[in-house]
Amino acid sequence: MADEYRFIGKTIPRKDAAEIVTGSARFLNDIKMPGLLYGKVLRSPHPHALIRQIDKSKAANLKGVKGVLTWEDIPDWRGGTPRSTRVLDRKVRYVGDAVALVAAETEETAKEALRLIEVEYELLPAVLDMEEALKPGAPQLYDEFPGNVVKPGVPFFGPKSLKDVVMGDVEKGFQEADVITEGTFGYENIPNPLPPEPPGAIAQWEEPNKVTLWVSNQASYMDTVTLFHVTGRQVEVRSIGGPCGGSYGSKFMSWQVQSYATLLSRATGRPVKLIMTKEEHLANFTLRPSSRIKARVGMKRDGTVTAVAGTWMIDTGYYSMTTQSQVAVGAGEVQIMVRCPNWNLRNVIVCTNRNASGIVRGFGGQELKCCLIPLLSLAMEKAGVDPLEFLKKNYVKPGDGYFWRDGIWYEYRGVDYTKAMQSGAERFGWKEKWKGWLKPSSIDGVKRRGIGVGVHGNADIGEDSSEAYVRLHPDGTAMVFSCVTEHGTGQRTNFLKMVAEVLQLPVERVSITPSDSLVNPYEFGPAGSRGTYAIGSAVIAAAEDAKQKLFEILAPRLQADPKELDTSDGFVFVRSNPGKRLPWKAVGPDRTCTGFGRFSPDYTLSNCMMTFIEVEVDTETGKVTLVQVVNATDVGRIIDPPGLEGQLNGCLGSAGIDSAVFEETILDRRSGHIMNTNLIEYKWRTSLELPPIDNVVMETPIDSHRFNAVGVGEIATSPGPSAVLMAVSNAIGTWMHEYPVTPERVLKVLGKVKPRVRRGKGGEA
């Protein structure tokens, strides 16, 4: 099968590989330009306060300072959904909220100027827990959100935008159940996806109403769309994306840092670079939403789920830009994982006085499942159902359906993933290791091993729109016009492979434009796992369209019908008589040939990832170690073998499996400060601690585009966290329901820690 393609499925060097490994790739912070100023942000020490007054005179007078802006100096630009959050406001809503902006000749001067800004605050009571925030009389973050409840729904998703999952008759469902379990379960450790490159922007303002932004974002075209709306549709925004040092979704939320740079450039007339420090990245940039369910599930002894009912609460922090979207997609994804005719799962998104949550890979579904699977596990235990069998049975099958983010029911027309799941189970040795619920798979002294499994899938592989041009040149080369940004996955090279395959042109003869919104058509960007199917479809269609136009031009000269023609290596030939051919340059030296391709959303396909986890628990120290990870998926067809492997091996970090092991953002719930704002205190896995990861990838052709492939990159992180809880619970023989599984939590669950609280006031004990 693999041999029928020249490029698809073949390992070729990434176009940008040499630049990256030799350090010549120009990341955002490498960009310098004449007159460049450096921007810095003064941040609030209080979780909730009104700014009584700000005296910026000393800062403005510091030598080298070119601009200082406070909420009084800027237009009423707002972001969020709905647009509720000003770029700078009179009110601060979390520790680290922006209070003032400075642009100066050097970063050091800008930082020094921050020390000279005097702010007088009127402190307001803060609320840091979502249930507290919902109580009558709780501090209110916004007038627009009474009760701190964020307005549900996403206008972009249409009038029926999915909110709750409601269908069937849950009461009837519970009556049919053999077992019913209920409880409160959370995934509330708000990990930071932590791309290696911190967020930032460079802005160059042009009077009266234009800005050019150099951005680091996986979806640079969308920055023009977002900023345009933030400015009340007053500013024409051009975005130029470059290599992006990781995003994992988070940099979709760059409108604030981009607005800061834009406003400072507007105020100073000079280009302004503003890049967050690692501390800011950890304390002031996108966190995973905090998720908690209070729910009840009904199940039959054969693992059939008869009813799911309850409330899903999501803490979005001090504002929401995308949380409603994540809830909509998460509500869709849960139906892909659990076939159940009776649902009544309501949700509520709550604002609290902490740094904002938003887009992180897993996009709502990971958050919801990390709460729901532990609840389902209780039912599985009661019903005596093996979780592997449960997940296989209940995952979406052809002919099943789900309400997707637009509130519309879609019938799934993809493949049955059971085979991939079963292959993964065999590779992992599930059958040999599974000893039943709350039973270790092996014991060695004080060390116990346990296993767990999780699954995740997303119909976002066909979400949103993409457009591309492909231009053929008389010299036998082709250029792809696409605003897709390279954010580490190698997808820009993969689209060149697809075009090369369509045109039968060596990949070296295909190039791609910079991700400049001025040059390229609409591109939602490689969000979720949509790159392979959605962007791929647009690029393929553009190449096919260009090819068709080329054939139409050359058909008369070849005395053939365009339908009879084909092309290879820069020649057009008659398929039945390949000797009859013309080089592309036969179109004439003064002519190019451009095709256009567009992909419109299709929610009838979903990808799938199952992750098997084995852990070892030291029952004396509470330390949990990953022993083995197996990921199993079916991608239809592999486009880029090493790229795919890299994506699957990425399952640990970026708020993935390790969000169950040790990744967490630690919030002081008294003061609102985030305590672990450096890379020592924020635990993340280094290469010295990688467990063996084994990936089982099947290739059952999927009816997507001509290469029958779908993307899976995003979802590698999602099935793992709940599988870790399951594995630890089985290892120690007691339910473990909190993320991450710190030594403290393990020892507590084992009954080995009985806290003795030292009394006395701070410092006097």
Add this chain to the structure above:
Amino acid sequence: MRSFSHISAATVDQACSLLRKYKGKAVLNAGGTDLLLTLKGEHLFEYPEAVIDIKTIDGLDSISENEDGLKIGALAKLSAITRSPLVRNGYGALAEAALTVATPQIRNAGTIGGNLCQDVRCWYYRYPRHIGGPMTCLRKGKGPCLAVAGDNRYHAIIGGKKCFAVCPSDTAVALAAMDGKIRIASASGERTIPVTGFFSPLGNGLKSGEMVISVEVPKIKGTAKQTFLKFTLRKPVDFAIVSVASVILQDKGVCVDGRIALGAVAPGPVRAEKAEETLKGKPITPELAAEAAEQALADAKPLSMNAYKVEIAKTLVKRAVLTGL
């Protein structure tokens, strides 16, 4: 980073008189691996006027041994200690402790003097200025210790008082178990204090104008079993949640002399004297090790979120004793 004067000292005398001259407003830079974080994070209310480079002082990085024991110059790099045959052969727990510090790059820059004198890791104390301003606490001169009522998962379980930050130094723990001493110089002379006496809740034992010039370790009997165990959340690049160093001399399975130090549980390394007494003269068995572990933590008074550290410390003591078997 803000502006400061940078002065390279050629001698210990010069460094000490510069410290005096700046009246507490100067800091020493040996490896700089901890100092730079302080200078960049600007988390203290005071900012040094001068940074005195002591890397330029000759002869302060030697590692030598005589009949009394080991002597390591304050500027000896952690990586040199991990590689030194003298340390590895005679003082293995110290080499092991140095090897657990941070990363190879940091061990190549960081010194043993700096490792002993590094500032505490308390996240309230070190809260970065750029995210709303530094936090106020007793260690910085005003207000209570924020950890007591805050998130104290990594804080002291023994002997906090005023400040519950723990001593982050790994080498200090090994040195404490070895009865190590710290040699301190000032313009008026030199003095020597035990490692265990060097640390106090609000800072180390250096007076204004003083600097650490070396550490000294009495000779350890070759048959004594040395162990250094460090419990971290992440294997590399992490500070200890608890560490334990032990030097146990036994004769035919009977403990002749056992020395055990606990790290990251208190403002300084703590000798587990009750546990040491428990061991003395008794055959080492799992039961005895468990009893010693209980004794080692008998005085622990955990805060609201760190009782787990007591359990981990007990486990490490037990394991350290049993490896001496």
